[in-house]
Amino acid sequence: MPRSVNSVASRARRKRVMKQAKGYFGRRKNVWTVAKNAVEKAMLYSYRDRKQKKRNFRALWIMRINAGARLHGMNYSQFMGKVKGAGIELNRKVLADLAMNHPEAFTAIVNKVK
16 A cells, blocks of 8 residues: 655645745745755744843843933832832833933832832
């Protein structure tokens, strides 16, 4: 009995990977084995960097809050400790935005926690 292979599914799988490799340079876009490896690596990077993006933004917010707090004679850790102690429930994203774009509102928060 001849071997049965599902060429429809195989072709669809290859087609999907080649579509994902569209826009790559050189053989990465049109040679199956090279494109498959490139797409797998790209997927690993995208998974990893979705996590890293969160870390990077948190670090950016902390830097901005620290810069705003230092203008008022406090460092980041003192400021955040006092914010939590005063019961102000603003997250770092909002505090960083206030420090950067609305310094008068940030000054009001600093005066409230001092």
